[in-house]
Amino acid sequence: MTKPTVQQHIQEVLHVLPRIDADQEIRRRVDFLKSYLLSTKAEGYVLGISGGQDSTLTGKLAQIAVDELNQEITDPTGIAGEGYRFITVRLPYGVQQDEADAQMALSFIQPSKNITVNIQPAVDASAAQFEQATGEKLSDFLKGNIKARERMKVQYDLAAHYRMLVLGTDHAAEAVSGFFTKHGDGACDAAPIFGLNKRQGKELLKHLGCPELLYLKKPTADLEDLKPGLPDEVALGVTYEEIDTYLEGGVLSDAAKDIIERRYQRTEHKRNAAVTVYDEWWKERL
């Protein structure tokens, strides 16, 4: 048997299908959220809503899941008095430039409850303490990762307080490039859109009746003070169209392929649990 190419290997590991049936994908991901929740003692899900594509999709699927559970279970008060809930959380760093988009996402999702926590005081305090302790300036880039980890922390605080689970928005186009903060937005209890690429995520949102603006806007991590709204594609040096084509097994330029595969190799540690003496993955070269 011939050895699979790196592209085929990645496609398989990340579970990407070259073609999807949007209704079927919505159904299986909502069902997954419902059955996983039922298999735990948790009373719902928590997720940060940014106004971007991934949290809009993940949030909508979560709300459908809890709504269906509450309809199907004859005594929804059986667990907590209010049935299952989905709590969204707005986590701006001060004032968010695309706050209107985040509000549009919330109107589309119609969460059971929304909470807003301004992460700026906590992030600024962390950065200031770091600088005082080391006597060195923290880069704007690394401060961006503090923002992502602060958002993770708030979501876990809420989940623990309300006896819920934290959702993540990791998907194939993000996983392949390792474009997330380790133990920041990369940390979660369940990742319902895993395996989809960016294009497929758009397709699901379209089927769900999402306002176009929320899936046609340029994806951004929006973490750097000095580069507000920096498009992911600029930071990555490759477009999502190219990443999606790669993940679907399509043909793209050698230059784009090379960027994707180098990123994949470099970020292997992010797609694994902390390395131990029993692991071998770090010795393997694709």
Ligand SMILES: Nc1ncnc2c1ncn2[C@@H]1O[C@H](COP(=O)(O)OP(=O)(O)OC[C@H]2O[C@@H]([n+]3cccc(C(=O)O)c3)[C@H](O)[C@@H]2O)[C@@H](O)[C@H]1O
């Ligand atoms: N080989 C290795 N084995 C095990 N661990 C390794 C390692 N190399 C680095 N590490 C660890 O990983 C750390 C670096 O990883 P990390 O802290 O994630 O930092 P890093 O990958 O440098 O930065 C995160 C990237 O993700 C982007 N991001 C973040 C959040 C959201 C989004 C978005 O799309 O919304 C994008 C962000 O713009 C930035 O480009 C190192 O400080 C080290 O602790």
Ligand SMILES: Nc1ncnc2c1ncn2[C@@H]1O[C@H](COP(=O)(O)OP(=O)(O)OP(=O)(O)O)[C@@H](O)[C@H]1O
């Ligand atoms: N300002 C914010 N408020 C609440 N949650 C946020 C915020 N910024 C980021 N997040 C959380 O971090 C996740 C990762 O951000 P990411 O930019 O990858 O996704 P997105 O904004 O939903 O979609 P897109 O990639 O299209 O911008 C988000 O899905 C969301 O859960």
Ligand SMILES: [Mg+2]
């Ligand atoms: Mg974003």
